[in-house]
Amino acid sequence: xxxxxxxxxxxxxxxxxxxxxxxxxxxxxxxxxxxxxxxxxxxxxxxxxxxxxxxxxxxxxxxxxxxxxxxxxxxxxxxxxxxxxxxxxxxxxxxxxxxxxxxxxxxxxxxxxxxxxxxxxxxxxxxxxxxxxxxxxxxxxxxxxxxxxxxxxxxxxxxxxxxxxxxxxxxxxxxxxxxxxxxxxxxxxxxxxxxxxxxxxxxxxxxxxxx
Amino acid sequence: xxxxxxxxxxxxxxxxxxxxxxxxxxxxxxxxxxxxxxxxxxxxxxxxxxxxxxxxxxxxxxxxxxxxxxxxxxxxxxxxxxxxxxxxxxxxxxxxxxxxxxxxxxxxxxxxxxxxxxxxxxxxxxxxxxxxxxxxxx
Numbered sequence: 001x002x003x004x005x006x007x008x009x010x011x012x013x014x015x016x017x018x019x020x021x022x023x024x025x026x027x028x029x030x031x032x033x034x035x036x037x038x039x040x041x042x043x044x045x046x047x048x049x050x051x052x053x054x055x056x057x058x059x060x061x062x063x064x065x066x067x068x069x070x071x072x073x074x075x076x077x078x079x080x081x082x083x084x085x086x087x088x089x090x091x092x093x094x095x096x097x098x099x100x101x102x103x104x105x106x107x108x109x110x111x112x113x114x115x116x117x118x119x120x121x122x123x124x125x126x127x128x129x130x131x132x133x134x135x136x137x138x139x140x141x142x143x144x145x146x147x148x149x150x151x152x153x154x155x156x157x158x159x160x161x162x163x164x165x166x167x168x169x170x171x172x173x174x175x176x177x178x179x180x181x182x183x184x185x186x187x188x189x190x191x192x193x194x195x196x197x198x199x200x201x202x203x204x205x206x207x208x209x210x211x
Numbered sequence: 212x213x214x215x216x217x218x219x220x221x222x223x224x225x226x227x228x229x230x231x232x233x234x235x236x237x238x239x240x241x242x243x244x245x246x247x248x249x250x251x252x253x254x255x256x257x258x259x260x261x262x263x264x265x266x267x268x269x270x271x272x273x274x275x276x277x278x279x280x281x282x283x284x285x286x287x288x289x290x291x292x293x294x295x296x297x298x299x300x301x302x303x304x305x306x307x308x309x310x311x312x313x314x315x316x317x318x319x320x321x322x323x324x325x326x327x328x329x330x331x332x333x334x335x336x337x338x339x340x341x342x343x344x345x346x347x348x349x
Binding site for chain 1: 269273284285290291307310322332
């Protein structure tokens with residue numbers, strides 16, 4: 001068994017701290033107990049082989065998807081997106097609204113109000129994650145309000161959009177809200193310089209653990 | 212604030228509030244007066260939590276602190292936060308920092324008509340669904 005602590009392990013711990021804080025605030029807002037967990041993190045080189053990146057997309061991300069994205073700039077520039085299966089987001093939105101819609105047929109026609117709920121949740125979770133990342137490497141950002149879109153299938157090109165981004169941090173994330181589990185992913189697109197700064201700092205911690 | 216900017220902010224159909232870093236109100240536009248029935252003179256220099264007490268919750272305090280310290284832009288939906296302002300209107304709220312002035316901008320957007328339209332559509336879908344179920348039984 002390999003006991004070495006990897007960069008991904010360190011990032012996972014870092015992200016679990018920030019999603020834990022988001023979960024506590026989210027629970028307060030929607031008055032239901034929410035647990036958030038990041039079970040796995042991967043660093044993917046998008047420039048080297050974009051098509052291969054699709055193989056890292058979690059199997060749970062199938063069918064129509066809802067994506068909530070924020071952009072950040074200043075010393076470190078990038079874009080972070082929260083990606084969930086649209087079908088699961090319908091359940092999540094109904095739970096947030098305290099709505100019982102048993103009699104309404106399954107439906108993926110999201111309204112502006114549905115989008116606003118996802119926008120608020122994406123805003124909270126993504127700000128926490130990027131904020132924690134910024135604190136870790138001691139960088140402040142300028143953030144945008146999230147944009148929401150629904151796409152038919154997960155394709156890494158639709159998440160990256162801007163070819164200037166070299167690396168993608170892929171976080172697998174699980175929302176647990178009143179025993180309903182929703183699996184999704186968070187992608188963070190970064191330029192080479194930004195990721196270098198992050199990985200250098202993590203490399204120092206990694207060496208400390210493995211000495 | 213120069214008068215052109217002041218007049219422009221008073222012309223728009225969104226509630227605009229500017230706070231200084233102590234969270235005291237330094238601007239309150241006409242639409243905010245319409246929403247809250249409180250005029251500018253009554254709120255200027257007052258703390259935002261005293262004027263909008265429904266914002267005085269751990270969640271909002273934490274968020275506003277993050278906006279000031281870390282420059283987050285925050286969005287609060289009318290669907291989740293039903294009564295930030297005591298009014299019948301449904302309001303989305305965006306809060307962001309204006310870095311150069313070290314102040315905070317609140318933007319309240321009235322989305323009441325969206326809610327009405329969606330409620331009408333939901334009633335219609337429910338009606339069709341029930342009718343369809345009845346037809347299936349026959």
